[in-house]
Structures are given as C-alpha cells and as structure tokens.
Amino acid sequence: MKKPVNDTQLLEQLLDRYKFARPVPDDIREEILSSKKKNLVRILKSVGAFSALYGALLFIYFALKKLGAGIPVAKFIISGMTAVAVTSGGYYAVSTLRSGDNYKTPVVEERRAAKENLADYKWVDQITLYNGRIIEGAIISRGAQYQVRTASGIISIPRNKIKTVKPLKVRTEPETGRPKPAVPITQ
Amino acid sequence: MLLSKKEREFRKSYSDYYPMILNSIYYRVKNMEDAEDICHEVFVTYYRKFDEVRDPRSWLIGAMKFCISNFYRKREGSCPASVDIADMEDDVHLAFENGFRDIRIIIHDAIEDTGNYQDEKERILFDLIAVNHYTYDQAAEHLGMTRRQAAYKYQQVSRRILDHLKERGITKIEDLL
Numbered sequence: 331m332k333k334p335v336n337d338t339q340l341l342e343q344l345l346d347r348y349k350f351a352r353p354v355p356d357d358i359r360e361e362i363l364s365s366k367k368k369n370l371v372r373i374l375k376s377v378g379a380f381s382a383l384y385g386a387l388l389f390i391y392f393a394l395k396k397l398g399a400g401i402p403v404a405k406f407i408i409s410g411m412t413a414v415a416v417t418s419g420g421y422y423a424v425s426t427l428r429s430g431d432n433y434k435t436p437v438v439e440e441r442r443a444a445k446e447n448l449a450d451y452k453w454v455d456q457i458t459l460y461n462g463r464i465i466e467g468a469i470i471s472r473g474a475q476y477q478v479r480t481a482s483g484i485i486s487i488p489r490n491k492i493k494t495v496k497p498l499k500v501r502t503e504p505e506t507g508r509p510k511p512a513v514p515i516t517q
Numbered sequence: 518m519l520l521s522k523k524e525r526e527f528r529k530s531y532s533d534y535y536p537m538i539l540n541s542i543y544y545r546v547k548n549m550e551d552a553e554d555i556c557h558e559v560f561v562t563y564y565r566k567f568d569e570v571r572d573p574r575s576w577l578i579g580a581m582k583f584c585i586s587n588f589y590r591k592r593e594g595s596c597p598a599s600v601d602i603a604d605m606e607d608d609v610h611l612a613f614e615n616g617f618r619d620i621r622i623i624i625h626d627a628i629e630d631t632g633n634y635q636d637e638k639e640r641i642l643f644d645l646i647a648v649n650h651y652t653y654d655q656a657a658e659h660l661g662m663t664r665r666q667a668a669y670k671y672q673q674v675s676r677r678i679l680d681h682l683k684e685r686g687i688t689k690i691e692d693l694l
Contacts, residue, residue, distance in 0.1 A: 338675040352544040353650035
C-alpha cells in the first residue's frame with residue numbers, strides 16, 4: 331500500500347505545481363459541506379419547487395446520509411423495509427400459531443377441498459396416457475377432450491393421448507352387479 | 518414516488534456537484550456570501566434548463582464561468598479586469614504557466630479523460646481530493662461511502678491518470694516538479 335500513496339502524493343504535487351489545484355481554507359471547506367442542505371432549500375424556494383413534503387423528505391435524506399455514511403439511502407430504506415416485513419411476518423406467524431388456530435395454507439386447503447369433492451363422485455378412474463403419465467380422477471365429460479376432476483382441479487386431456495381408463499373405486503352397477511372393467515379408449 | 522423524476526435527478530446532481538462548484542466559485546471570488554449567491558444562480562438556472570442539459574458537469578462548469586463574469590460585470594465599483602481571466606476561464610490551451618503550456622495540456626487531457634474514471638462518482642472524488650484538497654473523510658461523507666472506499670478509489674484513479682501520463686511520454690513525474 332506504500333506505492334499508491336506515493337503515486338497520489340506525486341500527482342497532487344503535479345496538480346499544485348501546474349495550477350490545477352483549487353484549494354480553499356479548511357473552515358471554508360467545512361462551511362461548503364454544511365451549507366449543502368440550506369442552499370438546496372433556497373434554490374428550490376427560488377424555483378417554486380419547495381413544499382413541506384419536499385422539506386420533510388430532504389430532512390430525512392440528509393439525516394440518513396449523515397448517519398449512514400457508506401450506505402446509500404436507497405439501500406438503507408430497502409434494508410429497513412425488509413427488516414420490518416420480516417419482523418412483522420414472523421410476529422404474525424408466531425401469534426397465529428399461539429392462538430391455537432389450525433392454520434393451513436390456502437394451497438393445502440384447496441387440495442383438501444378438491445379431494446373432498448372428488449369423494450362425492452361414484453367413479454374414480456386411473457387414466458394412463460401414452461406418454462406413461464398416470465392420472466387419477468373422475469371423468470366428468472368425454473369426447474375429443476376428456477374433462478377429469480382430479481385432486482388438484484379439473485384438467486382437460488385430448489382423447490388421442492389416453493391409452494387406458496381403469497376404474498379404481500368401482501361401485502357395482504345396480505342392474506348387472508358387475509364391476510366396470512378397464513376400457514382401452516383407443517378401441 | 519413522492520418526488521417527480523426531475524426533482525429526484527436534480528437533487529442528485531445538486532448533491533454530487535454542489536461542493537465542487539461552490540469551491541471553485543469561492544476560489545475565484547474569495548468571499549463566501551458572493552460565492553453562495555453565484556452558486557445559487559448557477560443551480561437555479563440549471564433547474565430551469567434541466568431537461569435540456571445532457572452533460573451536467575460540463576454544463577455546470579460553463580454556467581459557473583458565465584455567472585462569475587456576470588457577477589463582476591453587474592457589481593458596482595468592481596473592475597472586471599481585477600478578475601484573473603485566464604484562471605477564470607480555466608482554458609489550459611490559452612494559459613501559459615511558467616512556460617509549460619504543453620505539459621499543462623497533457624495533464625489536463627489526462628484529468629479530463631473519462632476512461633480514467635469508472636463512474637462519475639470517482640471523478641467527483643478525484644476533484645474533491647486532488648483538486649480541491651478535501652480530506653478522505655470529507656469526500657467520503659459527501660459521496661456516501663466509507664473512508665476506506667474513498668481512499669481505495671482515489672488511489673485507483675490516481676494510478677490510472679499516472680499511467681495515462683506515462684503513455685504520453687511523462688515517465689518520471691519527479692522531473693516535472
């Protein structure tokens with residue numbers, strides 16, 4: 331780290347020697363830095379852009395800049411908002427659990443409801459597709475497109491993709507008393 | 518957003534360039550009240566013409582020179598000739614400092630070469646420390662970085678400028694001092 335310091339000193343001497351430097355006394359430098367906010371307000375008032383809200387924002391902006399040297403304001407605000415969100419989320423989760431509610435996520439609730447709905451159907455079929463995928467559900471409409479109610483909702487399957495349909499929960503038909511066999515759809 | 522885009526960008530530009538501009542004005546007029554008045558005029562004009570400005574730095578420096586000359590022209594009892602025109606214009610091609618005009622041009626080109634700065638922040642940092650003699654702490658506080666970051670960035674810029682000078686044939690800086 332010794333060499334770069336020498337380099338900077340050399341460069342500064344060069345700038346001084348060739349009159350590129352524009353130094354001012356220490357107290358003036360301090361005054362310049364401390365008058366930044368005051369003069370900004372003066373400029374904004376002159377152009378008619380100053381308002382109470384702007385004043386409040388400027389106060390926060392300069393206060394944060396002064397307090398959090400090294401942390402840009404945007405990052406500071408984002409960090410703060412993240413911290414608030416995480417804290418409030420955690421507090422909400424803990425308070426919900428402690429209140430004894432049997433909390434379930436909406437997705438779990440939805441699946442449970444779909445399964446319950448599925449239980450209302452007389453038939454639950456196992457549909458095997460040509461690509462090897464097996465789907466369990468109640469066929470609610472047939473034709474070129476099969477509509478199947480599954481635990482995750484109603485899905486539509488093109489007829490030509492279905493290899494076989496096999497009933498899983500077979501109820502005996504009142505007339506024959508025989509279970510319904512698996513029927514290859516393609517036939 | 519609570520502020521318009523213009524207001525946000527103006528505040529950022531002001532925040533970046535204010536110390537450099539006011540410092541340069543003070544260096545010439547040697548009076549803080551006058552310097553603040555001129556600086557005020559520069560930034561008010563900048564706000565009004567904000568949408569037309571493409572390069573804030575060049576525009577502000579140009580406006581600063583114009584406002585300083587206007588200030589002396591308007592001021593009663595002040596002789597415009599008392600202002601050092603060469604220094605005020607800061608034109609290295611016209612200035613002749615101790616017979617080293619060519620060297621000044623090379624140094625000026627090295628300082629002004631945007632390739633020596635990674636971003637505008639580095640350029641402002643260099644101006645504050647090398648040209649205006651601000652301390653690392655003052656420059657770091659102004660630019661919202663740590664002292665360590667400011668020192669590191671300043672050293673990097675200085676090295677790039679010295680390399681630029683070496684490429685132009687100035688291999689030993691000591692010979693020029």
